[in-house]
Amino acid sequence: MSAPPRTAALPRERVDLRCGFGPLTLPHPILAASGCFAYGQQFADFMDLRRLAGLSTKGISPKPRFGNPLPRICETASGMINSIGLENVGAEAFLRDKLPYLSAAGLSVWVNFFGEDFDGYVECARLLDAGRGHGIDVLEMNISCPNIKKGGIEFGTVPEVAHRLTKACVAATSLPIVVKLTPNVSDVVAMAQAVAEAGAAGVSLINTITAMAIDVRTRRPRIATTYGGLSGPAIKPVALRMVHQVHRALPQLPICGMGGILSGEDALEFIMAGASCVQVGTANFARPDASLRVLDELHALMAELGIATVAEVVGCVQPIEPETPWNPAAASAPDAEAGKR
């Protein structure tokens, strides 16, 4: 049982934002999401990077990859679709050219990674293991990319396949592996359970939802690959539901929540649903300092609501109170007749 809501507000300085994610301790629960923060540097022009708890990098593969044809993005109601194509510098160049900068900034570095096939995943985990002690905290294994060709789908949607893949990657590195799950499944709990049993240190929830938009004038999709991934506030209710489902079924499994977080209140919803920390994705495009605004708003909101620590509200949401039992025998009262014309 969680504590009932407090009523008294707290002074801001009484709010302790620190939070744990499995073995990690973070200064606060706000990280930047993969693919929405590149490798961090660009943001230094606009904000103090060190105020962020951490970031998940653009997805890294064993070799560098070029991206997809254009158009790669389009906006939809309260969301956007992307099909970037997992363009990245490759594991080697990442370790050499990008990691030192992030490590110097003192952020918790989560390296989002993938392979083009089973062996590619394992190879990538092995290559990135070299970053242990040099700044990498977590390997975030993306088994949810809609844009990989063969095998990609099964990694993210068939529990047994995900289990095998996770197990192999866990064996290939001593870094903690957090598996990023796709929402494009009937049963996200089965997926979370499969990867948890294979040794995942936690799960990231959710990646984008496969989606499409059409330009009725050209009669073509708005995204060159026809389908892309939907992100932004549009998907927040789906993300929250999945975080809550997984947390309820597997309360010990650390969850990093994401999907449409734009405000401190959004972040708190995810935490109350069961996330130990959250990532801010698409919001970074609207304004480069978005993640720090989420942090500041979360801080202020926790103070207002009298929440002293993050831990006390992780997964605290309780069912709606039951209604007064129905008494069918009671005579129906008269209607307020006057109003009916």
Place this chain on the structure above:
Amino acid sequence: MSAPPRTAALPRERVDLRCGFGPLTLPHPILAASGCFAYGQQFADFMDLRRLAGLSTKGISPKPRFGNPLPRICETASGMINSIGLENVGAEAFLRDKLPYLSAAGLSVWVNFFGEDFDGYVECARLLDAGRGHGIDVLEMNISCPNIKKGGIEFGTVPEVAHRLTKACVAATSLPIVVKLTPNVSDVVAMAQAVAEAGAAGVSLINTITAMAIDVRTRRPRIATTYGGLSGPAIKPVALRMVHQVHRALPQLPICGMGGILSGEDALEFIMAGASCVQVGTANFARPDASLRVLDELHALMAELGIATVAEVVGCVQPIEPETPWNPAAASAPDAEAGKR
């Protein structure tokens, strides 16, 4: 191959809106969606019901049902969540009290139905068969309700179960059965295929996506049943993707498309993705005449784009043209240096 886009606009009267949905011929492709139009009567205050091509009724079960506790609805970014609980008058009262009105209005009546278990579905199809010749055109079998307790999930997410259920219901009535599929699956094509092979006359795509919202002040879900169904423009990109996937895989299977349609352009996107007709749901709440506005806008847009008939654009979307091949040997041109500071 579909025809390439025409360039010349047409006068409105040259646009023929008639469309076919399997065996049905409809005066135009705009219907009202289940649960968003009740049994039709209430709308007569606000619009000429007979201008609508048809409607799908609130989901009907063999016996009347009361709904879920409250709150039952909440708004989200470009969407809403509902958990009404499939409240309805029951098949008998529907046939007696509601159908005559609709039948007199001359609409194509699609009776959305469900059962609380396998036998309940079959019984409902049998009961509703009595409406054949009395106004019912289609039985729209809802196997996608997130709010039914046992078995409900498998009906909508396991192809074999959906196949068996469809087959049994098809056998119980001579009315065409259109199966309304849930988007909460990994592979919607497998579901469509399973029900098509079982004799479904078509599919309706999509129902709501299971979702959640949290009130951070009360620390409770905003919906009494914790999870509800997300509808509205937020889900349109997911709905379009599923319509397109199913149409591409099963081009002969009639599809009724829905999910976030608010404008004529939205409707045309669904048609171009592969829907033969569409339903307008949540938009009806914003303004009671929403469905007729969609119709008028579709009419105007088809004229503007020179589309003479609905049939010519059903599923007409073509892939983006391939890019000019890459020539890696070409020397990279100089950058516009001036701009870099």
Place this chain on the structure above:
Amino acid sequence: MPTQFEAQLVANRTLGGGYVVLEFSAPAGRLDGVVPGQFVMLRGAWGRELLNPRAFSVLWSEPDGRFAVMLKAYGRGTTRMVAMQPGDSMTVTGPLGRGFPPPGQGSVQLLVAGGVGLPPLHLQARVAVQAGHGRALELFYGGRNRDDLVLLDDFERWGIAVQCATEDGSVGARGFVTVPLRERLLQARRDGARVEVLSCGPTPMLRAVRALALELDVTAWLCLEEEMACGFGVCLGCAVPVHGERPYRYCCTDGPVFEARQVRW
């Protein structure tokens, strides 16, 4: 019969305390004969982020089509509405729902209002005064402080007895409005006078009014607020838990005014 129409904002009057009255012009006759407690669904050019219209009790309406609502910035929709400028237009559906029982049927009607619950009771008073029943009404008006009590001068002008209560004691009795209401109900019992309660305001206030009415066995009519999507009986979102033959009735079509005993709280 309810209809759907467009209305233009004519004036946006600030009352203090964050309350505003929005006055609209609209086609003549659309809200004629509106019963106090009936409401309209309003939606501006809100794009796709805010899908659903919002419900507002009619504050007044004129045969020429003008009408007004009173509100306060609360969430996303009302925040946009208080910032509206004359000339802006909204889509209106209404009048909707069933209102309060008419005044002058033999009982003294004790109107119990709080916050944005004032409009239907204000209209009840206006209608009663116009019909010569002003003496058969009394207002009990509660708020957190002085700023929460608006439009009091109208009641004064109409000669209606008003008792206020504020949580900070700045006007009237200190505490909740149910304190003076209880006194009044007990007095009525002592006098053997016929009274009924008509109430609209925040749900905690309505719950307290209901408890009091049940305790003292007085008929009370509560004007409820539930989340609404459509406002005219099709979404089934606005369920109100009740006793009697069905466990739920609907705020928008069966209500928003319900008899207190029937409400399953």
Place this chain on the structure above:
Amino acid sequence: MPTQFEAQLVANRTLGGGYVVLEFSAPAGRLDGVVPGQFVMLRGAWGRELLNPRAFSVLWSEPDGRFAVMLKAYGRGTTRMVAMQPGDSMTVTGPLGRGFPPPGQGSVQLLVAGGVGLPPLHLQARVAVQAGHGRALELFYGGRNRDDLVLLDDFERWGIAVQCATEDGSVGARGFVTVPLRERLLQARRDGARVEVLSCGPTPMLRAVRALALELDVTAWLCLEEEMACGFGVCLGCAVPVHGERPYRYCCTDGPVFEARQVRW
């Protein structure tokens, strides 16, 4: 270095043809030394429906922080922007990208503009005139009709030669702007004069300019428009297909100005 800041609308000037110039005040120095072709990302208080900022070429900027952009209502964002009122504020990120090569490097720069592609070329001309290189520039300006050609008086005042082309023949040559441009390029070839083309406008126009430049072997700089989410190199949404060592470069960081030959069209 680009920064993020808030700007207030000072004036919303209508130019005719649906074009407007929005003039903003902002903290001093933020857009100092902006290079023609560089852009800003602008986002208003748009709520959650429109998530991403929109890219606009800088039309002019002053050391005191004032700056302007020119636009036309096109889709959802620009429709909101043309309706903005003085005092409204926007979040700005910029200056971003790489602009056109500077004037006065020995070549005559032929500026080829269409529609909302005018601003960077207008700024190029302004900067050139200020640096005394006004004679090294000529403008070729195309549109559907008279209304599409705006701010022409500025070029006149600056003494820059202008050739217009309209599809309806209402101003200048009838047809596309590439018709007079071709004449001019052929003349330059005959004269042995060094010219380069700087162009911004609708993609079909840029494609035609590129084809012409390749045909006549003239260097041409194209200021491209791609869908952008971030504008500063992190989303990788704004890919531009190119030849050379990589198949894609990025409109927001490598461009928006690209050399025509390199673009893989």
